[in-house]
Amino acid sequence: MRLGSLRRVAAPVAIAAAGALALTGCVASERDQGSGGGDDAAKDTFVFAGSAEPSSLDPAFASDGESFRVARQIFEGLVGVEPGTAEAAPLLAESWDISDDGLEYTFHLVDGVKFHDGTDFDAEAVCANFDRWYEWTGLAAHENLSYYYKAVFGGPGEDSKYDSCEASDAATAVVTLNAPIPEMIPALSLPALSMQSPAAMEEFGADDVQGTADAPQLTEYGKAHPTGTGPYKFVEWKSGESVTLEANEDYRDEIADVKKIVFTVIADGTARRQALEAGDIDGYDLVAPADVAALEEAGFTLLDRDPFNILYLGINQKQEPLDDPLVRQALAHAIDKEALASSTLPEGTEVATQFVPSTVSGYSENVPTYEYDPEKAKELLKEAGAEDLELEFNYPTEVSRPYMPDPAAIYEAISADLEEVGITVTATPEPWAPTYIDTIQGGEKHGIHLLGWTGDYNDTYNFIGTFFGTESMEWGFDDKTVFQAIDDARNAPLEEQEAAYQAANEAIMEFLPGIPLASPVPTLVVAPDVAGYPISPVQDEVYHTITFE
Structure with missing residues (x-):
C-alpha cells in the first residue's frame, strides 16, 4: 500500500474546465457552511469527488460503484466485511445459523437499531426486504435494475431460490430457500441487498418504476428518500452536481470527525486532481497513473487497493x-x-x-x-x-x-x-x-x-x-x-x-x-489532513472512522 508523507502543501491552480471550477467552488462553499464558518471552526465536512453521479439512491436497483459508494454511508446489510479485506463479517445480524442442507438461515439481529425515519429495524423489516426482492414484477424485475438479486437468487418470482422469511421474534429472522445458495452469507454484504425501511419504501413508491428497460426512471424513493440504518442520512441530491449526507445522531457506533459528506461529480481526471490541489475537495478515486508521482511528492496521501x-x-x-x-x-x-x-x-x-x-x-x-x-x-x-x-x-x-x-x-x-x-x-x-x-x-x-x-x-x-x-x-x-x-x-x-x-x-x-x-491497481488520494481513510479491496469504505489532523 502506498502512503504519501503527511505534510500540508499549498498548491492552488486554475481549474481547466469552467464547469469543474464552478462546481468545486460550490462544494467549497458548502463545506464552509457545514463547518460553521470562520477560521476557528473545527472541520467536519468531507468532500469526495467521484467520476460520475449515482445511477440511483436505491441500491437494490443499482450495480455501479458510484451508487454503492453513497449507499454504503446510508445503508447497512445483515452482513458486512472485515475492515480492509473481502471477508464476510457480522453487521446488522450479530450472528447466524445455517441448516445442514443449506436451505434455512437463522439471523440473530443487533438489538435497538432504528432506520433513519425512526421505525424499528427488526425481523419483520428483514422479511419485508426479502419479500420485496422476491415480489418484483414488470420493470422492477428486469435484469437491468434488479441485477444483483438475479445474480445471487436467480431472479424474482418463480425463478428465485428464495422461498420465505419468518420473524420468529423481533430479533430473529428465519430465511428459507428452495435451493442452496452457497455464497449467500458473503453475498448479503452487497449494498444491493442492504436493509431498507419498509415504511419509507411504501410511502415513496420504491418499486413504482416507470420508463423502459433501457431507460428506466428513478422512483421518488430512489431520488429523494433513501432510508437505511447507516451512520449517515440523506440530505439532498443536486442531479449532475452532488449528493449531500449528514451524520445520523442516533447511530449506535461513534462517528468521528465527519459530520457531513458531500459527494461531488467531476468527470475529468485532471479536473479532479486540480480540485484537490486547490483545496476544494478532500479526496478522489481512480488517480491517473501519470499523476501519482506528482501528488505523492506534493504531500498528498495515496492509497492503493489490491487489484480485486x-x-x-x-x-x-x-x-x-x-x-x-x-x-x-x-x-x-x-x-x-x-x-x-x-x-x-x-x-x-x-x-x-x-x-x-x-x-x-x-x-x-x-x-x-x-x-x-x-x-x-x-x-x-x-x-x-x-x-x-x-x-x-x-x-x-x-x-x-x-x-x-x-x-x-x-x-x-x-x-x-x-x-x-x-x-x-x-x-x-x-x-x-x-x-x-x-x-x-x-x-x-x-x-x-x-x-x-x-x-x-x-x-x-x-x-x-x-x-x-x-x-x-x-x-x-x-x-x-x-x-x-x-x-x-x-x-x-x-x-x-x-x-x-x-x-x-x-x-x-x-x-x-x-x-x-x-x-489494474486502483489508486485513491486524500488531502494530507485526512487520517484513517478505510481503504478496502471491495470499496466497503464508510467515512465515520475518518479524522482530520
Missing part, C-alpha cells in the same frame, strides 16, 4: 458473426494485452488470462490462452469467412472506473490492434450515466464493448456467476455447458469447490464469451 477486479472486452453474440467462436478467437489473438497494460493502465497491473483475478480461489493455470498473434488472427478471420469484418465498438465516456481509468485510451489501443488485422471498427461512445450501462445490459443493440467488474466479496461465483451464470443481454449467448460448469462449481462440496471452479474457468475460456484484459 477484471477489465474485459465484452462480446455480444446476438450480433453476427460474433456468435462464431473463430471470430471471437481472432479478436483475442489480435489484442496486445501487455502493450495495453503498459500504455494505458496503472503500474502493477496484472494482465488477465481469465475472468477472475489471480488472488481468487478457483483461478486456473490451465485455461486456454490466446497469445498476441496478428497473423493467427487474420487466419482465423479468413477461416470464418469474416475477412471484411465490421464491428460496432461501444465504450463509456465521462467516467473512470477502478478497472478502466481511461476508457477512451483503452478503446484507442484496442481498436488500433483490431484494425491492424483488417477489422473495421465503428466507435459508439456514450456517457456512463445514464445511458451506457442501460445500452449494454438493457438491450441487444451493441457489439463489442468495454466493461469490467470489481469484486464485491471473496467468492469466485461473484465474478463468473455474475457474468455467465445465466443468459443475459450483455453477452447474448445460451450455452448450457458453460452454465452447468458454473452451477456445478457453485454447489460442489467445500473440499471440491476450488477444483470445480478451476474447471469452470477453463470451460469459459474454451468457449470464449469475451476477452479478459487486465486487473
Whole structure:
C-alpha cells in the first residue's frame, strides 16, 4: 500500500474546465457552511469527488460503484466485511445459523437499531426486504435494475431460490430457500441487498418504476428518500452536481470527525486532481497513473487497493458473426494485452488470462490462452469467412472506473490492434450515466464493448456467476455447458469447490464469451489532513472512522 508523507502543501491552480471550477467552488462553499464558518471552526465536512453521479439512491436497483459508494454511508446489510479485506463479517445480524442442507438461515439481529425515519429495524423489516426482492414484477424485475438479486437468487418470482422469511421474534429472522445458495452469507454484504425501511419504501413508491428497460426512471424513493440504518442520512441530491449526507445522531457506533459528506461529480481526471490541489475537495478515486508521482511528492496521501477486479472486452453474440467462436478467437489473438497494460493502465497491473483475478480461489493455470498473434488472427478471420469484418465498438465516456481509468485510451489501443488485422471498427461512445450501462445490459443493440467488474466479496461465483451464470443481454449467448460448469462449481462440496471452479474457468475460456484484459491497481488520494481513510479491496469504505489532523 502506498502512503504519501503527511505534510500540508499549498498548491492552488486554475481549474481547466469552467464547469469543474464552478462546481468545486460550490462544494467549497458548502463545506464552509457545514463547518460553521470562520477560521476557528473545527472541520467536519468531507468532500469526495467521484467520476460520475449515482445511477440511483436505491441500491437494490443499482450495480455501479458510484451508487454503492453513497449507499454504503446510508445503508447497512445483515452482513458486512472485515475492515480492509473481502471477508464476510457480522453487521446488522450479530450472528447466524445455517441448516445442514443449506436451505434455512437463522439471523440473530443487533438489538435497538432504528432506520433513519425512526421505525424499528427488526425481523419483520428483514422479511419485508426479502419479500420485496422476491415480489418484483414488470420493470422492477428486469435484469437491468434488479441485477444483483438475479445474480445471487436467480431472479424474482418463480425463478428465485428464495422461498420465505419468518420473524420468529423481533430479533430473529428465519430465511428459507428452495435451493442452496452457497455464497449467500458473503453475498448479503452487497449494498444491493442492504436493509431498507419498509415504511419509507411504501410511502415513496420504491418499486413504482416507470420508463423502459433501457431507460428506466428513478422512483421518488430512489431520488429523494433513501432510508437505511447507516451512520449517515440523506440530505439532498443536486442531479449532475452532488449528493449531500449528514451524520445520523442516533447511530449506535461513534462517528468521528465527519459530520457531513458531500459527494461531488467531476468527470475529468485532471479536473479532479486540480480540485484537490486547490483545496476544494478532500479526496478522489481512480488517480491517473501519470499523476501519482506528482501528488505523492506534493504531500498528498495515496492509497492503493489490491487489484480485486477484471477489465474485459465484452462480446455480444446476438450480433453476427460474433456468435462464431473463430471470430471471437481472432479478436483475442489480435489484442496486445501487455502493450495495453503498459500504455494505458496503472503500474502493477496484472494482465488477465481469465475472468477472475489471480488472488481468487478457483483461478486456473490451465485455461486456454490466446497469445498476441496478428497473423493467427487474420487466419482465423479468413477461416470464418469474416475477412471484411465490421464491428460496432461501444465504450463509456465521462467516467473512470477502478478497472478502466481511461476508457477512451483503452478503446484507442484496442481498436488500433483490431484494425491492424483488417477489422473495421465503428466507435459508439456514450456517457456512463445514464445511458451506457442501460445500452449494454438493457438491450441487444451493441457489439463489442468495454466493461469490467470489481469484486464485491471473496467468492469466485461473484465474478463468473455474475457474468455467465445465466443468459443475459450483455453477452447474448445460451450455452448450457458453460452454465452447468458454473452451477456445478457453485454447489460442489467445500473440499471440491476450488477444483470445480478451476474447471469452470477453463470451460469459459474454451468457449470464449469475451476477452479478459487486465486487473489494474486502483489508486485513491486524500488531502494530507485526512487520517484513517478505510481503504478496502471491495470499496466497503464508510467515512465515520475518518479524522482530520
